Amino acid sequence: MNELFPSKFLKALENLLGKERLLKEKEDLFSYSYDSSSLIRLPSAVALPERKEEVIEILRLAQEYKVPIVPRGAGTATTGSPLAHKGGLVICFSRMDRILEFNEEERIVRVEPGVLNGELKKFLKKYGFFYPPDPSSYEFSTIGGNVATGAGGPRGLKYGTTKDYVLALEVVLPGGKVLKTGPSTLKCVVPYNLTSLFVGSEGTLGVFTEIVLKVIPLPQKRILFVSAHEREEEPLEIITEILRKKLTPACAEFIDKTTILALSKSKGSLPIFENKNFSSLLYLELDGEGEILEKEKVLIERFYKDLGISFEKAEDESDIENLWEIRRTISPSLKVLGKKRFAEDVVVPRRFMKDLLFKIRKLEKDWGLYICCFGHAGDGNFHVNILFDSENEESAIKVRENVLKEVIELSGTISGEHGIGYIKRGFVNWELSPLQIEIMKKLKKVFDPEGILNPQVKIPD
Amino acid sequence: MNELFPSKFLKALENLLGKERLLKEKEDLFSYSYDSSSLIRLPSAVALPERKEEVIEILRLAQEYKVPIVPRGAGTATTGSPLAHKGGLVICFSRMDRILEFNEEERIVRVEPGVLNGELKKFLKKYGFFYPPDPSSYEFSTIGGNVATGAGGPRGLKYGTTKDYVLALEVVLPGGKVLKTGPSTLKCVVPYNLTSLFVGSEGTLGVFTEIVLKVIPLPQKRILFVSAHEREEEPLEIITEILRKKLTPACAEFIDKTTILALSKSKGSLPIFENKNFSSLLYLELDGEGEILEKEKVLIERFYKDLGISFEKAEDESDIENLWEIRRTISPSLKVLGKKRFAEDVVVPRRFMKDLLFKIRKLEKDWGLYICCFGHAGDGNFHVNILFDSENEESAIKVRENVLKEVIELSGTISGEHGIGYIKRGFVNWELSPLQIEIMKKLKKVFDPEGILNPQVKIPD
Structure with missing residues (x-):
């Protein structure tokens, strides 16, 4: 037993969830050890809550025993954000997948975090409604994960991304306190905008138990x-x-x-x-x-x-x-050009899209590596994939650094929709100022003073 | 001289701004002592910066001398948010009113905070573009003030409010540090969403020096x-x-x-x-x-x-x-029904709009006071105005409390677009939980640890 994972904690969880919803065996844990990055991190245990009261109790216990907590949707993240990097407990939301309320008059839907984006789209279609954000993973990825990363997709050009649709959240904080970020009204300027602060926070500030989304009539x-x-x-x-x-x-x-x-x-x-x-x-x-x-x-x-x-x-x-x-089929096809890849998700202002493309072609020629540059060009958002094999990994690392530096020089950002997770933390201080990073650390402390939520994700050391 | 306003601070400001841009005489200060609430608060002095470097130096000095700072646009707020409640320095942005950049290809405009909403609309119209948020005050109110309150308006139903158009901010923090909340790209999930945190923060977290807005083609x-x-x-x-x-x-x-x-x-x-x-x-x-x-x-x-x-x-x-x-002309007409008024700005879910109206009619009848209930019903957002004269002020206070309680019972909010300012602070804990208020206080401390920015605004004691 890991010292970060005391047996008393495990026992309390087992009392709460029963044996079938608390996974401890290596073969069970393996399914929760990877996402769509190439990382593998075996968690100490996996909890499968079915009700918000269970999530509250898990977060209370986690704070008491100082155990790292990693919320997880369907594991489609590309950055290692739903992985237990320091060991700890993965909370998987696959069993909290109910659509709790749909109100046609208000044009809102209230869901649990484990609802699949594609399932929600299918549900809404029956009523002639539409939830626009459409990451490539939409058939498999959860709304909770989409909110945690601030997911986008092709339709972002006309319809915006996840942040434009989240009206309110119910969030459990470490220690088990429940925070409602605001009412489900279309407007509210009473508290600070806590809702938006959680969108794209990659599970580092709190754990969602309910999500209220705005929906629109289907085109x-x-x-x-x-x-x-x-x-x-x-x-x-x-x-x-x-x-x-x-x-x-x-x-x-x-x-x-x-x-x-x-x-x-x-x-x-x-x-x-x-x-x-x-x-x-x-x-x-x-x-x-x-x-x-x-x-x-x-x-x-x-x-x-x-x-x-x-x-x-x-x-x-x-x-x-x-x-x-x-x-x-682009993503699965890329392996014909190299066994390994760095999958970047950069954005530049539209007027610099051509500069970025030319730079990438030059890097491709100079370093003799395949570099793909496809994606949501309407938003200036490119999925730059650098393909390589083990013997030219060094070159690929250099190329990746060159791409990210170029993006930042072109007033861009190193992530438009995938987030930072674990794998891009080393580049965050290339883009953000020391002041921005200092503020991120302080904001994290406001919600998670003990640092038990998704440690080693999003914020650089 | 107020003890909160040491003469050394005043001298340093005078060196910075010259005498004509640092107002100290009572007759000059009076123009900055009111907004569209009925409050009057004479500031200790008023600074009229023309460049961001001056704003930085003012905030550096203010922190050094622990002087309260109150940012002010055109003074159209209805809540007392741009008033110096504890004395202190008002920073008025009327001279920082440049449109710095308009890029048709990116569909963004970069402005200083003192630009009038109406001027921006006029400017964009020449190019066939449109900035939708349209508070009733749009011809006189500034973009900086609009961002600070999270202003809405009739077009909110189709086009959303200010928060849906702010892409990035340049903010000066107490002490004079400059925070860029993010790049001007259409998407970015690298930092926490600091931009949205400032929208609706009512000048309590930082002072804007540049605002990047998304614009759309004119219908x-x-x-x-x-x-x-x-x-x-x-x-x-x-x-x-x-x-x-x-x-x-x-x-x-x-x-x-x-x-x-x-x-x-x-x-x-x-x-x-x-x-x-x-x-x-x-x-x-x-x-x-x-x-x-x-x-x-x-x-x-x-x-x-x-x-x-x-x-x-x-x-x-x-x-x-x-x-x-x-x-x-509604707002100026209301005085025929009473010399004084409480102007509320409540929102309820659409399905409860009729309940709210019936409740208001009942209160009107029971208390013998005129109560208007007009506004952006498409969003469930009503401007409830309680009219009264001095002799029935007690009744009006009771009616107001009844209205706000009813709104909260109907799962609504006490402010959809005007904000809390000074005058609604006493009601914030009716709507928000102790946890929400505790988090607001902690967030404030992250940006303004000494509490010099807009004290006595937005957050209850």
């Missing part, structure tokens, strides 16, 4: 354009032009040359533009109501034709989904 | 419906029905019976529905593009006709503004 129709470009940077210019025309597409996703290489290699050939020569793709999705959509569609068609750009267009839901399928 | 066209209702609560039912139809109007403003009485008395007669008998009005504004607007217009027309509701419709900008003028 009536979607139209997807996928275009092929000989000049790799052309899609980035097109996004700018389209925004200048005062259009706001739902999504504007860029797929770069190296990512296309990965997709082609992994599939044999790309199931789109098969007889064309192109070095990048742009996914542009419009949504809304029939007539305006029609007008916007004509505008885009004309724009593409004037520029001589090849494109496919889908208006039928299943055609649209088939085209998105190519975009969604 | 092409507006259509305003004003309808008259015999049954006072009917507009509240209609709002619900319209939201159920999945329409989201830009604004849905309710004017109740007692407010109509005030308007009629003050103007002689109301310049609308002159031969009709009605007890409430609903302002419903749609905006967007031609064809969909046309469809929504037809839908509303048909809906109103089916219900036999009288309405006027305006599609021309000047007709629309003329109709809004009636709404905008």
Whole structure:
């Protein structure tokens, strides 16, 4: 037994949860030892609470015994944030997955943290409503995890990210105190904005037990354009032009040359533009109501034709989904270019998107490594993936440092939606000032004075 | 000279700002002694900085000499938040009113805190862009003040409030340290969300020197419906029905019976529905593009006709503004019903709007006082104004307490957009838990450990 994990604590948990909801055996713990980063950290135990009262008692006991606590959703994080880096207790929310309330008149939904984003979308669709944030993991990731990371997704361009939809939270603090961040009204300026402080806090400030979300009417129709470009940077210019025309597409996703290489290699050939020569793709999705959509569609068609750009267009839901399928398979395809990877999630102001792309191509050439640069270009948010094998790990580390430095020089940020977790903590002080970091540490202390919540995550030492 | 205001501090300020930008004479100070509450508090001195370096030096000196600091925009607050309750130095931002950067491609604007909301709107309109938050004071109030209170307005229903548009802040802390809350990118989850923590903090955590705002394309066209209702609560039912139809109007403003009485008395007669008998009005504004607007217009027309509701419709900008003028004159008209007033700014979930209205009518009858209940009903946000004269002040105090208690019982909040300031501090612990208040105090200490920033504002003792 780990000294951080006294047997009295374990016994108290067992009394609370019963043996079947307190996992202690190595083979059971293994399932909770990884996320979508490459890290593996075996927790000391895993709790599977079903009710908020249990969460309260767990946090009371954890404070009493000074045991590190790691809240966990579905483990789709890419940064090691739901892992027990110092050992300790993982609290997994898979059994707290109820939709507690949906009120059409208020346009709000109240959920437990373990509800899957995709399940919530499916539920709301029946009523003609919509929860826009759509991380690639949306079918598997939980709302609690989405709130903890401040998840985004392609639809961020038009609809914003998780922070724009969280109205109120119920949070349990170390020691077991329950904090309601505010009422579920659409407006409230009585307390400081505690709700937003928890969004993106990566489980370091408190543990969510209830989440109130704003929802919006489901757009009536979607139209997807996928275009092929000989000049790799052309899609980035097109996004700018389209925004200048005062259009706001739902999504504007860029797929770069190296990512296309990965997709082609992994599939044999790309199931789109098969007889064309192109070095990048742009996914542009419009949504809304029939007539305006029609007008916007004509505008885009004309724009593409004037520029001589090849494109496919889908208006039928299943055609649209088939085209998105190519975009969604990027992540698993990348391994054909290297067994290992650094997956960055950087954002630059839109006017610097091309500079970043050119820099990445130069790094690729200089270091002889594949570097993919795809993602939510409408927001300036790129998933930069550096592929490598063990023998060139040193080079990959250098390239990664170069990419992050370039992003910061271009007034950007090293994370737009994945968060810092464990794996990016070493870079936080490249972006943030000593004052920002000092304030983060003090804020953490306000909520978690003993430092038992997700230690070694988000905040640098 | 006040002991809180040592002469050495004054001398240092004079060296910094020169005599013409450091006001000390009583007749000059008087202009900075009031806001839109009924409070008067003469400051010890007023500083008029023109550059951020001056603000930094003022906050450095203030910390050194332990002098209370009160940041002030245009003084349109309704709560006493920009007043020097303990004496001290008011920093007025009227001379820091530059629009520093507008980037169409990024859809962001960077401003100094003293820019007027109305000036920013005018500036953006030239480029076809739009900053939606529109407090009634928008022609006179500053962006800095709007951010400090988290200002809303009628357009909140469709477009949200100030918090939804602030991307990043540059803040000076007591002692003179400069905190940038984050980059100006559209997404960033590296630090905790410090930006949102400052929105609505009412000058108690730091002093803004730069504000980066997201802006959106200007809607092409507006259509305003004003309808008259015999049954006072009917507009509240209609709002619900319209939201159920999945329409989201830009604004849905309710004017109740007692407010109509005030308007009629003050103007002689109301310049609308002159031969009709009605007890409430609903302002419903749609905006967007031609064809969909046309469809929504037809839908509303048909809906109103089916219900036999009288309405006027305006599609021309000047007709629309003329109709809004009636709404905008509510506040000055109310004095015909009482020399004094308590102006509340409560929010309830939409489903409880009618309960609140009925309760208010009952209180009006029981206590023999006029109580107006108008405002942003689309958000559940009502401006409840209790009118009284000196002789019935005791009753008014009781009525006010009753209203606030009822709001809290209906799961609402005592402030949706005006903030707490000085005058509502006594009610904060009715709404917030001891834990919420304890956390607010600790958060305040993180940024302002000596408590020199806006003391006696927002946080109860």
